[in-house]
Amino acid sequence: MNQTEQTPVPSISLAQARELDRAYYLQVWGDRPICIVGGEGCHLIDSDGNRLLDMIGGIAVNVLGHGHPRLAGAIAAQAASMIHCSNYYYNPSQALLAARLAGLSEATGMRGARVFIGNSGAEANEGALKLARGFFYRQGKPRAKVVSALHSFHGRTLATAAATGQSKYSAPFAPLPAGFVHVPFNDLEALRAAVDDDTCAVLLEPIQGESGVVPADPRYLREAESLCRRSGARLIIDEIQTGMGRTGSFFACQDSGIRPDILTLAKGLGGGVPIGALIADGETAKGFVIGDHGTTFGGNPLACAAALAVLDVYQEEHLTERAGRVGAMLIDALRRLGEAQPVIAEVRGRGLMIGIKLTRPLAVAVRDSLRDRGFLVGSVGAEVLRLLPPLILPESAIEPFVRDLGDVLGICAASADRQAASNATA
Ligand SMILES: *Cc1c(COP(=O)(O)O)cnc(C)c1O
Numbered sequence: 475m476n477q478t479e480q481t482p483v484p485s486i487s488l489a490q491a492r493e494l495d496r497a498y499y500l501q502v503w504g505d506r507p508i509c510i511v512g513g514e515g516c517h518l519i520d521s522d523g524n525r526l527l528d529m530i531g532g533i534a535v536n537v538l539g540h541g542h543p544r545l546a547g548a549i550a551a552q553a554a555s556m557i558h559c560s561n562y563y564y565n566p567s568q569a570l571l572a573a574r575l576a577g578l579s580e581a582t583g584m585r586g587a588r589v590f591i592g593n594s595g596a597e598a599n600e601g602a603l604k605l606a607r608g609f610f611y612r613q614g615k616p617r618a619k620v621v622s623a624l625h626s627f628h629g630r631t632l633a634t635a636a637a638t639g640q641s642k643y644s645a646p647f648a649p650l651p652a653g654f655v656h657v658p659f660n661d662l663e664a665l666r667a668a669v670d671d672d673t674c675a676v677l678l679e680p681i682q683g684e685s686g687v688v689p690a691d692p693r694y695l696r697e698a699e700s701l702c703r704r705s706g707a708r709l710i711i712d713e714i715q716t717g718m719g720r721t722g723s724f725f726a727c728q729d730s731g732i733r734p735d736i737l738t739l740a741k742g743l744g745g746g747v748p749i750g751a752l753i754a755d756g757e758t759a760k761g762f763v764i765g766d767h768g769t770t771f772g773g774n775p776l777a778c779a780a781a782l783a784v785l786d787v788y789q790e791e792h793l794t795e796r797a798g799r800v801g802a803m804l805i806d807a808l809r810r811l812g813e814a815q816p817v818i819a820e821v822r823g824r825g826l827m828i829g830i831k832l833t834r835p836l837a838v839a840v841r842d843s844l845r846d847r848g849f850l851v852g853s854v855g856a857e858v859l860r861l862l863p864p865l866i867l868p869e870s871a872i873e874p875f876v877r878d879l880g881d882v883l884g885i886c887a888a889s890a891d892r893q894a895a896s897n898a899t900a
Protein backbone atom coordinates (compact mmCIF):
# COMPACT_ATOMS: atom_id res chain seq x y z
CA MET A 475 0.00 0.00 0.00
CA ASN A 476 1.28 3.44 -0.90
CA GLN A 477 1.30 6.40 1.43
CA THR A 478 -1.44 9.04 1.20
CA GLU A 479 -1.02 12.70 2.04
CA GLN A 480 -3.69 14.81 3.65
CA THR A 481 -4.68 17.49 1.15
CA PRO A 482 -7.45 19.90 2.14
CA VAL A 483 -10.57 19.76 -0.07
CA PRO A 484 -11.12 22.93 -2.14
CA SER A 485 -13.29 25.53 -0.43
CA ILE A 486 -14.54 28.88 -1.77
CA SER A 487 -17.41 31.19 -0.88
CA LEU A 488 -20.89 31.10 -2.42
CA ALA A 489 -20.17 34.39 -4.21
CA GLN A 490 -16.95 33.03 -5.73
CA ALA A 491 -18.59 29.77 -6.81
CA ARG A 492 -21.47 31.68 -8.39
CA GLU A 493 -19.13 34.04 -10.24
CA LEU A 494 -16.99 31.20 -11.63
CA ASP A 495 -20.08 29.22 -12.65
CA ARG A 496 -21.54 32.22 -14.48
CA ALA A 497 -18.28 32.84 -16.28
CA TYR A 498 -17.18 29.32 -17.15
CA TYR A 499 -19.81 26.61 -16.66
CA LEU A 500 -22.31 25.66 -19.36
CA GLN A 501 -25.49 27.38 -18.27
CA VAL A 502 -27.67 24.32 -17.72
CA TRP A 503 -28.37 24.48 -13.97
CA GLY A 504 -29.57 28.00 -13.28
CA ASP A 505 -28.76 29.92 -10.13
CA ARG A 506 -28.21 27.90 -6.97
CA PRO A 507 -28.90 29.28 -3.51
CA ILE A 508 -26.05 27.73 -1.53
CA CYS A 509 -22.60 26.23 -1.98
CA ILE A 510 -21.99 22.94 -0.18
CA VAL A 511 -18.47 22.54 1.16
CA GLY A 512 -18.72 19.36 3.22
CA GLY A 513 -20.88 16.77 4.87
CA GLU A 514 -21.19 14.66 7.98
CA GLY A 515 -23.60 11.75 8.26
CA CYS A 516 -27.05 12.94 7.16
CA HIS A 517 -26.00 16.60 7.21
CA LEU A 518 -24.42 18.84 4.60
CA ILE A 519 -22.50 21.98 5.51
CA ASP A 520 -22.70 25.11 3.37
CA SER A 521 -20.05 27.78 2.79
CA ASP A 522 -21.58 29.93 5.56
CA GLY A 523 -21.15 27.08 8.03
CA ASN A 524 -24.86 26.11 8.19
CA ARG A 525 -25.64 22.44 8.89
CA LEU A 526 -28.51 21.17 6.74
CA LEU A 527 -30.36 17.87 7.15
CA ASP A 528 -30.05 16.20 3.76
CA MET A 529 -33.51 14.86 2.89
CA ILE A 530 -32.72 14.69 -0.84
CA GLY A 531 -29.49 12.67 -0.52
CA GLY A 532 -27.84 13.89 -3.71
CA ILE A 533 -30.99 12.68 -5.55
CA ALA A 534 -31.01 9.15 -4.09
CA VAL A 535 -27.23 8.84 -4.39
CA ASN A 536 -25.85 9.33 -0.88
CA VAL A 537 -27.31 6.14 0.57
CA LEU A 538 -24.68 6.09 3.36
CA GLY A 539 -24.88 9.84 3.95
CA HIS A 540 -21.68 11.89 3.82
CA GLY A 541 -18.17 11.04 4.94
CA HIS A 542 -19.08 7.47 5.86
CA PRO A 543 -15.85 6.04 7.34
CA ARG A 544 -16.20 2.60 5.69
CA LEU A 545 -16.87 4.06 2.25
CA ALA A 546 -14.23 6.79 2.58
CA GLY A 547 -11.71 4.22 3.80
CA ALA A 548 -12.40 1.81 0.94
CA ILE A 549 -12.06 4.62 -1.61
CA ALA A 550 -8.83 5.89 -0.04
CA ALA A 551 -7.31 2.40 0.11
CA GLN A 552 -8.24 1.59 -3.50
CA ALA A 553 -7.05 5.01 -4.71
CA ALA A 554 -3.74 4.64 -2.92
CA SER A 555 -3.20 1.36 -4.72
CA MET A 556 -4.79 1.79 -8.19
CA ILE A 557 -7.65 3.91 -9.47
CA HIS A 558 -7.80 2.62 -13.02
CA CYS A 559 -6.16 -0.06 -15.11
CA SER A 560 -8.48 -0.34 -18.19
CA ASN A 561 -10.59 -3.29 -19.24
CA TYR A 562 -7.60 -4.84 -21.02
CA TYR A 563 -7.01 -6.53 -17.66
CA TYR A 564 -9.07 -8.11 -14.91
CA ASN A 565 -9.35 -6.21 -11.67
CA PRO A 566 -10.50 -7.76 -8.40
CA SER A 567 -13.09 -5.13 -7.42
CA GLN A 568 -14.94 -5.39 -10.77
CA ALA A 569 -15.05 -9.19 -10.66
CA LEU A 570 -16.27 -9.25 -7.06
CA LEU A 571 -18.90 -6.57 -7.68
CA ALA A 572 -20.31 -8.39 -10.71
CA ALA A 573 -20.71 -11.54 -8.61
CA ARG A 574 -22.42 -9.58 -5.81
CA LEU A 575 -24.89 -7.88 -8.17
CA ALA A 576 -25.67 -11.10 -10.02
CA GLY A 577 -26.40 -12.73 -6.65
CA LEU A 578 -28.66 -9.86 -5.56
CA SER A 579 -30.63 -10.07 -8.82
CA GLU A 580 -31.73 -13.63 -7.95
CA ALA A 581 -34.29 -12.10 -5.57
CA THR A 582 -36.16 -10.97 -8.71
CA GLY A 583 -36.12 -14.49 -10.14
CA MET A 584 -33.36 -13.70 -12.64
CA ARG A 585 -31.07 -16.63 -13.32
CA GLY A 586 -27.52 -16.87 -14.64
CA ALA A 587 -27.30 -13.10 -14.58
CA ARG A 588 -24.40 -11.21 -16.12
CA VAL A 589 -23.36 -7.70 -15.22
CA PHE A 590 -21.85 -4.79 -17.15
CA ILE A 591 -20.55 -1.82 -15.21
CA GLY A 592 -20.54 1.71 -16.58
CA ASN A 593 -20.39 5.19 -15.10
CA SER A 594 -23.93 6.54 -14.86
CA GLY A 595 -27.59 5.73 -15.03
CA ALA A 596 -27.96 6.94 -18.60
CA GLU A 597 -25.05 4.76 -19.64
CA ALA A 598 -26.62 1.74 -17.92
CA ASN A 599 -29.92 2.30 -19.75
CA GLU A 600 -28.13 2.97 -23.02
CA GLY A 601 -26.37 -0.38 -22.62
CA ALA A 602 -29.66 -2.08 -21.74
CA LEU A 603 -31.32 -0.72 -24.90
CA LYS A 604 -28.39 -1.80 -27.06
CA LEU A 605 -28.46 -5.26 -25.47
CA ALA A 606 -32.18 -5.67 -26.18
CA ARG A 607 -31.61 -4.78 -29.84
CA GLY A 608 -28.49 -6.98 -29.98
CA PHE A 609 -30.46 -9.88 -28.50
CA PHE A 610 -32.74 -9.96 -31.57
CA TYR A 611 -30.01 -9.03 -34.05
CA ARG A 612 -27.89 -11.98 -32.92
CA GLN A 613 -30.83 -14.30 -33.64
CA GLY A 614 -31.03 -12.93 -37.16
CA LYS A 615 -34.45 -11.35 -36.44
CA PRO A 616 -33.75 -7.71 -35.68
CA ARG A 617 -36.40 -5.75 -33.80
CA ALA A 618 -36.34 -1.98 -33.35
CA LYS A 619 -39.28 -0.92 -31.24
CA VAL A 620 -38.88 0.14 -27.62
CA VAL A 621 -42.02 0.85 -25.58
CA SER A 622 -41.69 3.13 -22.55
CA ALA A 623 -44.06 5.26 -20.49
CA LEU A 624 -45.10 8.87 -20.69
CA HIS A 625 -43.64 10.97 -17.87
CA SER A 626 -40.82 8.47 -17.45
CA PHE A 627 -37.18 9.44 -17.05
CA HIS A 628 -34.37 7.27 -18.35
CA GLY A 629 -31.44 9.64 -18.93
CA ARG A 630 -30.01 12.36 -21.12
CA THR A 631 -28.05 10.60 -23.85
CA LEU A 632 -29.82 10.73 -27.20
CA ALA A 633 -31.25 7.21 -26.93
CA THR A 634 -32.23 7.47 -23.26
CA ALA A 635 -33.73 10.93 -23.90
CA ALA A 636 -35.71 9.33 -26.75
CA ALA A 637 -36.88 6.64 -24.31
CA THR A 638 -37.81 9.29 -21.73
CA GLY A 639 -41.50 10.13 -22.04
CA GLN A 640 -41.09 13.89 -21.57
CA SER A 641 -40.40 15.86 -24.73
CA LYS A 642 -38.68 18.70 -22.84
CA TYR A 643 -35.64 16.40 -22.53
CA SER A 644 -35.47 15.53 -26.22
CA ALA A 645 -37.29 18.04 -28.47
CA PRO A 646 -34.32 20.41 -29.02
CA PHE A 647 -32.03 17.57 -30.05
CA ALA A 648 -33.88 16.00 -32.98
CA PRO A 649 -33.42 13.85 -34.91
CA LEU A 650 -33.48 11.28 -32.13
CA PRO A 651 -32.70 7.59 -32.51
CA ALA A 652 -35.76 5.92 -34.06
CA GLY A 653 -38.03 3.21 -32.69
CA PHE A 654 -39.17 4.74 -29.39
CA VAL A 655 -42.88 4.66 -28.57
CA HIS A 656 -44.50 6.08 -25.42
CA VAL A 657 -47.67 4.89 -23.74
CA PRO A 658 -49.61 6.41 -20.81
CA PHE A 659 -48.24 5.04 -17.51
CA ASN A 660 -50.41 2.49 -15.68
CA ASP A 661 -52.72 2.11 -18.70
CA LEU A 662 -52.93 -1.64 -19.34
CA GLU A 663 -54.91 -1.31 -22.59
CA ALA A 664 -52.41 1.11 -24.11
CA LEU A 665 -49.56 -1.22 -23.24
CA ARG A 666 -51.33 -4.21 -24.80
CA ALA A 667 -51.89 -2.20 -27.96
CA ALA A 668 -48.26 -1.07 -28.16
CA VAL A 669 -46.31 -4.29 -27.54
CA ASP A 670 -46.05 -6.38 -30.70
CA ASP A 671 -43.74 -8.74 -32.57
CA ASP A 672 -41.44 -5.88 -33.57
CA THR A 673 -40.94 -4.82 -29.94
CA CYS A 674 -37.45 -5.53 -28.62
CA ALA A 675 -37.99 -4.01 -25.19
CA VAL A 676 -40.47 -2.61 -22.72
CA LEU A 677 -38.69 -0.16 -20.43
CA LEU A 678 -40.37 0.88 -17.15
CA GLU A 679 -39.62 2.36 -13.74
CA PRO A 680 -41.32 0.70 -10.72
CA ILE A 681 -41.89 4.22 -9.39
CA GLN A 682 -41.52 7.22 -11.69
CA GLY A 683 -39.20 9.47 -9.72
CA GLU A 684 -38.51 12.50 -11.89
CA SER A 685 -42.18 13.15 -12.63
CA GLY A 686 -43.11 13.32 -8.96
CA VAL A 687 -42.86 9.87 -7.33
CA VAL A 688 -45.67 8.03 -9.15
CA PRO A 689 -45.78 4.27 -8.39
CA ALA A 690 -46.55 1.70 -11.06
CA ASP A 691 -49.59 -0.39 -10.29
CA PRO A 692 -48.29 -3.95 -9.57
CA ARG A 693 -50.87 -5.25 -12.06
CA TYR A 694 -49.37 -2.96 -14.70
CA LEU A 695 -45.89 -4.36 -14.15
CA ARG A 696 -47.25 -7.92 -14.23
CA GLU A 697 -49.08 -7.18 -17.48
CA ALA A 698 -45.86 -5.75 -18.92
CA GLU A 699 -44.10 -8.97 -17.93
CA SER A 700 -46.71 -11.22 -19.54
CA LEU A 701 -46.80 -9.11 -22.72
CA CYS A 702 -43.02 -9.45 -22.91
CA ARG A 703 -43.21 -13.24 -22.41
CA ARG A 704 -45.81 -13.49 -25.16
CA SER A 705 -44.02 -11.30 -27.72
CA GLY A 706 -40.48 -12.21 -26.72
CA ALA A 707 -39.65 -8.56 -26.01
CA ARG A 708 -37.13 -7.96 -23.22
CA LEU A 709 -38.48 -6.44 -20.01
CA ILE A 710 -36.06 -3.73 -18.85
CA ILE A 711 -36.75 -2.42 -15.35
CA ASP A 712 -35.02 0.88 -14.62
CA GLU A 713 -34.12 0.68 -10.93
CA ILE A 714 -31.63 3.53 -11.12
CA GLN A 715 -33.60 5.51 -8.53
CA THR A 716 -35.79 2.82 -6.92
CA GLY A 717 -33.03 0.23 -6.50
CA MET A 718 -30.34 -0.15 -3.82
CA GLY A 719 -32.90 -0.90 -1.16
CA ARG A 720 -34.51 2.51 -1.22
CA THR A 721 -38.10 1.23 -1.22
CA GLY A 722 -37.51 -1.49 1.39
CA SER A 723 -36.69 -4.22 -1.15
CA PHE A 724 -33.27 -4.28 -2.79
CA PHE A 725 -35.04 -3.94 -6.16
CA ALA A 726 -38.45 -2.28 -6.04
CA CYS A 727 -39.79 -4.64 -8.74
CA GLN A 728 -39.51 -7.54 -6.27
CA ASP A 729 -42.68 -6.21 -4.63
CA SER A 730 -44.69 -6.87 -7.81
CA GLY A 731 -43.32 -10.38 -8.20
CA ILE A 732 -42.10 -9.75 -11.73
CA ARG A 733 -38.95 -11.19 -13.28
CA PRO A 734 -37.12 -8.63 -15.43
CA ASP A 735 -34.82 -9.62 -18.28
CA ILE A 736 -32.60 -6.60 -17.69
CA LEU A 737 -32.23 -4.42 -14.59
CA THR A 738 -30.39 -1.12 -14.43
CA LEU A 739 -28.86 0.42 -11.31
CA ALA A 740 -26.83 3.55 -10.67
CA LYS A 741 -27.53 6.42 -8.25
CA GLY A 742 -26.94 4.80 -4.83
CA LEU A 743 -24.65 2.03 -6.03
CA GLY A 744 -21.34 3.81 -5.38
CA GLY A 745 -22.59 5.85 -2.42
CA GLY A 746 -21.70 8.96 -4.46
CA VAL A 747 -18.89 7.65 -6.65
CA PRO A 748 -20.15 7.63 -10.27
CA ILE A 749 -21.10 4.11 -11.33
CA GLY A 750 -23.96 2.41 -13.15
CA ALA A 751 -24.68 -1.23 -13.85
CA LEU A 752 -26.85 -3.28 -16.11
CA ILE A 753 -27.76 -6.79 -15.04
CA ALA A 754 -29.10 -9.18 -17.67
CA ASP A 755 -30.35 -12.72 -17.24
CA GLY A 756 -28.23 -15.43 -18.83
CA GLU A 757 -30.35 -15.76 -21.98
CA THR A 758 -30.64 -12.01 -22.67
CA ALA A 759 -26.92 -11.56 -22.01
CA LYS A 760 -26.22 -13.49 -25.22
CA GLY A 761 -27.27 -10.33 -27.07
CA PHE A 762 -23.74 -8.98 -26.70
CA VAL A 763 -20.74 -10.81 -28.09
CA ILE A 764 -17.11 -9.78 -27.60
CA GLY A 765 -16.59 -6.26 -28.90
CA ASP A 766 -20.28 -5.30 -29.00
CA HIS A 767 -20.12 -2.95 -26.05
CA GLY A 768 -17.45 -1.35 -23.91
CA THR A 769 -16.26 1.57 -21.82
CA THR A 770 -12.96 3.12 -20.79
CA PHE A 771 -13.77 4.06 -17.20
CA GLY A 772 -16.62 1.62 -16.50
CA GLY A 773 -15.84 -1.09 -13.97
CA ASN A 774 -12.74 0.69 -12.76
CA PRO A 775 -11.29 -0.44 -9.43
CA LEU A 776 -12.12 2.80 -7.61
CA ALA A 777 -15.85 2.86 -8.40
CA CYS A 778 -16.19 -0.90 -7.88
CA ALA A 779 -14.37 -0.80 -4.53
CA ALA A 780 -16.77 1.95 -3.45
CA ALA A 781 -19.80 -0.13 -4.48
CA LEU A 782 -18.44 -3.20 -2.68
CA ALA A 783 -18.00 -1.16 0.49
CA VAL A 784 -21.55 0.20 0.13
CA LEU A 785 -22.93 -3.35 -0.25
CA ASP A 786 -20.92 -4.52 2.78
CA VAL A 787 -22.48 -1.79 4.90
CA TYR A 788 -25.94 -2.74 3.57
CA GLN A 789 -25.38 -6.31 4.71
CA GLU A 790 -23.99 -5.44 8.13
CA GLU A 791 -26.50 -2.73 8.92
CA HIS A 792 -29.51 -4.26 7.14
CA LEU A 793 -30.01 -1.00 5.30
CA THR A 794 -32.65 -2.28 2.88
CA GLU A 795 -34.95 -3.37 5.72
CA ARG A 796 -34.05 -0.16 7.53
CA ALA A 797 -35.15 1.93 4.53
CA GLY A 798 -38.47 0.09 4.54
CA ARG A 799 -38.99 0.53 8.28
CA VAL A 800 -37.82 4.14 8.68
CA GLY A 801 -39.54 5.06 5.40
CA ALA A 802 -42.85 3.62 6.65
CA MET A 803 -42.49 5.71 9.84
CA LEU A 804 -41.78 8.85 7.84
CA ILE A 805 -44.68 8.20 5.44
CA ASP A 806 -46.99 7.60 8.43
CA ALA A 807 -45.90 10.84 10.09
CA LEU A 808 -46.41 12.75 6.82
CA ARG A 809 -49.88 11.23 6.29
CA ARG A 810 -50.81 12.24 9.84
CA LEU A 811 -49.58 15.76 9.06
CA GLY A 812 -51.72 15.63 5.91
CA GLU A 813 -54.83 14.94 7.98
CA ALA A 814 -54.23 18.20 9.87
CA GLN A 815 -52.82 20.21 6.97
CA PRO A 816 -55.19 20.59 3.99
CA VAL A 817 -52.38 21.77 1.69
CA ILE A 818 -51.15 18.15 1.52
CA ALA A 819 -53.16 16.32 -1.14
CA GLU A 820 -51.34 12.99 -1.02
CA VAL A 821 -48.21 11.31 0.35
CA ARG A 822 -46.97 8.65 -2.07
CA GLY A 823 -44.02 6.35 -2.63
CA ARG A 824 -42.43 3.50 -0.65
CA GLY A 825 -39.65 3.33 1.87
CA LEU A 826 -37.38 6.34 1.59
CA MET A 827 -38.64 7.40 -1.85
CA ILE A 828 -41.43 9.81 -1.00
CA GLY A 829 -43.46 12.41 -2.89
CA ILE A 830 -45.68 14.90 -1.09
CA LYS A 831 -48.30 16.18 -3.51
CA LEU A 832 -49.70 19.58 -2.55
CA THR A 833 -53.11 20.97 -3.45
CA ARG A 834 -51.50 24.29 -4.45
CA PRO A 835 -48.37 25.36 -6.37
CA LEU A 836 -46.27 25.96 -3.26
CA ALA A 837 -43.53 23.33 -3.67
CA VAL A 838 -40.74 25.76 -4.53
CA ALA A 839 -41.63 28.20 -1.72
CA VAL A 840 -41.87 25.35 0.79
CA ARG A 841 -38.56 23.85 -0.37
CA ASP A 842 -36.81 27.23 -0.02
CA SER A 843 -38.31 27.98 3.40
CA LEU A 844 -37.31 24.53 4.65
CA ARG A 845 -33.75 25.25 3.54
CA ASP A 846 -33.74 28.42 5.61
CA ARG A 847 -34.71 26.23 8.57
CA GLY A 848 -31.93 23.71 7.91
CA PHE A 849 -33.64 21.03 5.80
CA LEU A 850 -32.84 20.16 2.19
CA VAL A 851 -35.71 18.66 0.16
CA GLY A 852 -36.41 18.42 -3.57
CA SER A 853 -39.31 19.77 -5.57
CA VAL A 854 -40.78 18.40 -8.80
CA GLY A 855 -42.79 20.97 -10.75
CA ALA A 856 -44.92 23.34 -8.72
CA GLU A 857 -46.86 20.89 -6.57
CA VAL A 858 -44.65 17.99 -5.45
CA LEU A 859 -42.01 17.87 -2.72
CA ARG A 860 -39.60 14.99 -3.00
CA LEU A 861 -37.67 13.17 -0.26
CA LEU A 862 -34.81 10.75 -1.02
CA PRO A 863 -32.75 10.84 2.18
CA PRO A 864 -29.76 8.64 3.02
CA LEU A 865 -30.85 5.16 4.12
CA ILE A 866 -29.01 5.78 7.41
CA LEU A 867 -31.50 8.55 8.31
CA PRO A 868 -31.99 8.34 12.09
CA GLU A 869 -35.55 7.80 13.31
CA SER A 870 -35.03 10.80 15.60
CA ALA A 871 -34.82 13.08 12.53
CA ILE A 872 -38.43 12.39 11.53
CA GLU A 873 -40.26 14.32 14.25
CA PRO A 874 -38.41 17.68 13.92
CA PHE A 875 -38.53 17.48 10.13
CA VAL A 876 -42.27 16.84 10.00
CA ARG A 877 -42.90 19.58 12.59
CA ASP A 878 -40.98 22.19 10.57
CA LEU A 879 -42.62 21.01 7.36
CA GLY A 880 -46.03 21.52 8.97
CA ASP A 881 -45.06 25.04 10.08
CA VAL A 882 -43.69 25.95 6.67
CA LEU A 883 -46.73 24.59 4.83
CA GLY A 884 -48.99 26.70 7.05
CA ILE A 885 -46.90 29.84 6.57
CA CYS A 886 -46.59 29.41 2.79
CA ALA A 887 -50.32 28.73 2.38
CA ALA A 888 -51.23 31.80 4.48
CA SER A 889 -48.83 33.98 2.53
CA ALA A 890 -50.29 32.72 -0.78
CA ASP A 891 -53.77 33.51 0.60
CA ARG A 892 -52.70 37.07 1.48
CA GLN A 893 -51.15 37.46 -1.96
CA ALA A 894 -54.37 36.27 -3.64
CA ALA A 895 -56.49 38.62 -1.49
CA SER A 896 -54.31 41.64 -2.29
CA ASN A 897 -54.38 40.74 -6.01
CA ALA A 898 -58.19 40.60 -5.81
CA THR A 899 -58.47 44.08 -4.26
CA ALA A 900 -55.81 45.61 -6.54
C1 LIG B 1 -31.37 9.50 -12.53
C2 LIG B 1 -32.04 8.52 -13.39
C3 LIG B 1 -31.51 8.13 -14.63
C4 LIG B 1 -30.27 8.77 -15.21
O1 LIG B 1 -29.14 8.59 -14.41
P1 LIG B 1 -27.84 9.53 -14.67
O2 LIG B 1 -26.82 8.94 -13.75
O3 LIG B 1 -28.23 10.92 -14.33
O4 LIG B 1 -27.47 9.38 -16.09
C5 LIG B 1 -32.18 7.17 -15.36
N1 LIG B 1 -33.31 6.62 -14.90
C6 LIG B 1 -33.85 6.94 -13.70
C7 LIG B 1 -35.10 6.28 -13.24
C8 LIG B 1 -33.24 7.92 -12.93
O5 LIG B 1 -33.81 8.28 -11.76
